Amino acid sequence: MNILEVRDLHVSVMHKPVLRGVDLVLHGGGIHAIMGPNGSGKSTLAHVLAGRDDAQVTAGTMLYQGMDVLAMTPEIRAGAGMFLAFQNPVEIPGVSNVRLLKEASNAHRRYLQLPEMDAMTFRSQLQDRARRLGLADDWLLRAVNVGFSGGEKKRNELLQMLVLEPHLAILDEIDSGLDIDALTTVAEGINSLRDAQRAMLLITHYPRLLDLVVPDKVHVLIGGRIVLTGGPELAGQLEARGYGWLAEEHS
Amino acid sequence: MNTAMNSHQAHFIAHAATLPGHDSALIHASRQAAMQRFMGMGFPTRKLERWKHTSTRVIAQTVYRHVNPGCVGLDPADLDPHLIARQGIHRLVFINGLFVNSLSDMSALPGGVQAGSLARVVNESPGVVAGCIETFPTGDDQGFSELNHALWPDGAFVHVSTGTRLTQPLHLLFITTASREPMITQPWNVLIFGSDTHALVVEHYVTLGHTTHHLTNPYTSLILDDRAHVHHLLLLGERLPANHVGTVQVTQKAGSHLGSHLFANGGERTRQEVHVTLAGAEAECALDGLFFASGRQHMDFQTSMHHACGHTRSRQLYKGILDEQSRGVFNGVIRVPPGVHHTQSRQTTANLLLSDTAEIDARPQLEIHSDAVQCSHGATVGSLDPDALFYLQSRGLDVNAARALLIHGFAEELLQRVAPAEVRGWVGRSLNPGEGVRDEDRPGIV
Numbered sequence: 001m002n003i004l005e006v007r008d009l010h011v012s013v014m015h016k017p018v019l020r021g022v023d024l025v026l027h028g029g030g031i032h033a034i035m036g037p038n039g040s041g042k043s044t045l046a047h048v049l050a051g052r053d054d055a056q057v058t059a060g061t062m063l064y065q066g067m068d069v070l071a072m073t074p075e076i077r078a079g080a081g082m083f084l085a086f087q088n089p090v091e092i093p094g095v096s097n098v099r100l101l102k103e104a105s106n107a108h109r110r111y112l113q114l115p116e117m118d119a120m121t122f123r124s125q126l127q128d129r130a131r132r133l134g135l136a137d138d139w140l141l142r143a144v145n146v147g148f149s150g151g152e153k154k155r156n157e158l159l160q161m162l163v164l165e166p167h168l169a170i171l172d173e174i175d176s177g178l179d180i181d182a183l184t185t186v187a188e189g190i191n192s193l194r195d196a197q198r199a200m201l202l203i204t205h206y207p208r209l210l211d212l213v214v215p216d217k218v219h220v221l222i223g224g225r226i227v228l229t230g231g232p233e234l235a236g237q238l239e240a241r242g243y244g245w246l247a248e249e250h251s
Numbered sequence: 252m253n254t255a256m257n258s259h260q261a262h263f264i265a266h267a268a269t270l271p272g273h274d275s276a277l278i279h280a281s282r283q284a285a286m287q288r289f290m291g292m293g294f295p296t297r298k299l300e301r302w303k304h305t306s307t308r309v310i311a312q313t314v315y316r317h318v319n320p321g322c323v324g325l326d327p328a329d330l331d332p333h334l335i336a337r338q339g340i341h342r343l344v345f346i347n348g349l350f351v352n353s354l355s356d357m358s359a360l361p362g363g364v365q366a367g368s369l370a371r372v373v374n375e376s377p378g379v380v381a382g383c384i385e386t387f388p389t390g391d392d393q394g395f396s397e398l399n400h401a402l403w404p405d406g407a408f409v410h411v412s413t414g415t416r417l418t419q420p421l422h423l424l425f426i427t428t429a430s431r432e433p434m435i436t437q438p439w440n441v442l443i444f445g446s447d448t449h450a451l452v453v454e455h456y457v458t459l460g461h462t463t464h465h466l467t468n469p470y471t472s473l474i475l476d477d478r479a480h481v482h483h484l485l486l487l488g489e490r491l492p493a494n495h496v497g498t499v500q501v502t503q504k505a506g507s508h509l510g511s512h513l514f515a516n517g518g519e520r521t522r523q524e525v526h527v528t529l530a531g532a533e534a535e536c537a538l539d540g541l542f543f544a545s546g547r548q549h550m551d552f553q554t555s556m557h558h559a560c561g562h563t564r565s566r567q568l569y570k571g572i573l574d575e576q577s578r579g580v581f582n583g584v585i586r587v588p589p590g591v592h593h594t595q596s597r598q599t600t601a602n603l604l605l606s607d608t609a610e611i612d613a614r615p616q617l618e619i620h621s622d623a624v625q626c627s628h629g630a631t632v633g634s635l636d637p638d639a640l641f642y643l644q645s646r647g648l649d650v651n652a653a654r655a656l657l658i659h660g661f662a663e664e665l666l667q668r669v670a671p672a673e674v675r676g677w678v679g680r681s682l683n684p685g686e687g688v689r690d691e692d693r694p695g696i697v
Contacts (some may be wrong), residue, residue, distance in 0.1 A: 050641075074644035075647050075649045077645075078647035090655075092660055103647075104646035104647050111278055160646065
């Protein structure tokens with residue numbers, strides 16, 4: 001079964017069409033990249049998949065593991081194994097990372113009708129994962145994203161992904177704001193989750209991430225449509241040539 | 252003058268000869284003067300600036316029964332839900348404003364600390380409260396405190412002698428029991444901390460059983476001598492029909508430090524005033540407040556920070572969480588008189604409205620008559636951040652859990668300032684801001 005099947009998706013934000021007929025199919029083990037200029041609809045696609053209610057689906061279908069995504073609330077989507085790494089992760093004062101991760105993990109386990117994990121086991125697994133991402137020991141006690149640098153926020157998103165082990169990860173510019181070392185760490189984290197059961201959608205501006213996490217396919221989104229799909233080599237071509245030539249062809 | 256006021260006066264006339272301190276000219280004069288002032292001014296009305304948001308009409312028209320010893324049929328186990336689970340806690344229990352020795356536990360009090368019934372202490376040595384009487388606030392908006400000064404039947408007396416460290420919290424538990432007719436309880440609490448002392452005192456109001464409308468009108472005098480270091484927790488957790496109108500009056504001498512932590516979630520109508528006078532150089536005061544109102548609850552908090560001496564510092568943070576049709580008020584005055592220099596004061600109030608029908612009036616009031624000061628203030632009102640709600644939902648939390656976690660996060664800043672951890676956890680559970688406050692998740696415990 002396909003993990004994600006998007007057919008002729010039309011989405012408006014504030015009554016303005018942003019996505020105008022997107023088709024996208026991801027199989028287990030597949031990693032697809034979506035590239036495109038600013039304002040082409042990349043983040044809207046991510047938001048609509050996660051269930052953000054400011055984007056209205058006006059036509060088309062989205063199926064996740066055969067289920068109608070539009071019939072699922074954001075938390076049900078998360079419980080079912082969909083995950084969005086936010087381009088701009090939200091600060092939540094007064095709520096520690098460990099608290100959020102535990103609530104999220106327990107919500108996920110409830111969805112799967114598994115018992116909650118005991119606190120000690122959860123903590124030790126968490127500390128282990130945090131260390132692998134090079135996060136300081138006090139990290140888990142800090143309030144979610146409060147006072148974090150751009151790069152720290154992105155690593156925090158990745159930590160959440162590693163804890164929740166989603167079947168479909170949508171990573172919206174996970175590479176922005178990262179230096180080379182952090183990018184390598186993040187790429188290792190993404191690759192560690194790569195297996196035949198999971199699919200990932202990488203939204204990015206830069207081919208650098210795609211050198212480290214090599215996708216099966218690269219899609220170019222312009223003006224709310226996928227105008228070109230190619231292999232990983234397409235990312236390099238885009239870096240060399242920009243989007244202008246594609247925009248002209250599809251204007 | 253109405254029947255209700257007359258009933259207070261009648262009670263005074265009938266009981267003046269038996270109220271605590273009746274043998275003492277000092278106490279008797281203080282009570283008499285207060286009664287006269289009360290009869291002159293009556294209960295405050297909304298025409299008064301500091302009462303404009305809170306109506307006292309119901310209270311002013313109710314004939315209350317004064318003091319009911321009423322611990323008949325009270326099982327010590329009834330207290331359990333309200334006790335702090337920690338070894339070595341010192342505890343004074345008051346039922347309907349009267350000290351109950353059999354429910355109290357002072358067995359572990361260290362030498363140098365006296366704690367018990369104010370009535371008893373005042374009957375033996377009335378002079379110990381003379382300093383507190385001098386600090387009673389005056390003014391035509393002080394009707395409730397005047398009534399307390401006139402009629403207080405008991406209360407807590409705590410005296411920590413110079414140099415003594417009270418390492419365990421002292422829990423002052425005030426319980427109103429079930430009653431069929433409206434009842435008024437008016438403890439006066441006198442807490443005196445000598446030089447170089449350390450203490451944590453928890454002043455805590457609860458209701459047991461189902462009561463009708465009742466009024467709790469406590470007055471607490473706090474005196475911190477030089478370099479005393481005190482944390483005062485005030486927990487207002489009475490049940491819904493309760494009206495609570497309380498006053499805390501603090502006097503701080505040189506180098507003293509007070510952390511005042513107010514937590515309120517109970518009562519139909521709650522009004523709390525906290526007056527602080529920083530009377531010695533390097534005195535420092537932090538006033539914190541967290542209140543959670545829902546239904547038709549009305550909560551009104553008034554602080555006044557009086558920098559009477561140069562080189563003093565104060566900080567205030569009050570946060571309100573208001574749901575349904577509740578109403579909140581925060582009015583904070585910072586006063587620096589002419590000629591007082593090098594003071595620092597900061598006042599912040601932040602409020603979270605959980606419904607469209609909840610309301611908050613938050614107002615800083617600065618009376619700064621000196622140039623050489625640092626003073627800042629800020630007030631915010633907002634609702635739950637939809638971006639944050641979506642973020643949590645996208646992590647699998649349903650809407651209710653996401654809301655609860657955000658509310659908890661909003662409250663956490665103030666809970667974090669409470670130590671030790673057992674007391675912090677206990678306050679969190681008592682207040683239950685947004686439910687599900689689990690101590691194990693708090694920083695510092697992992």
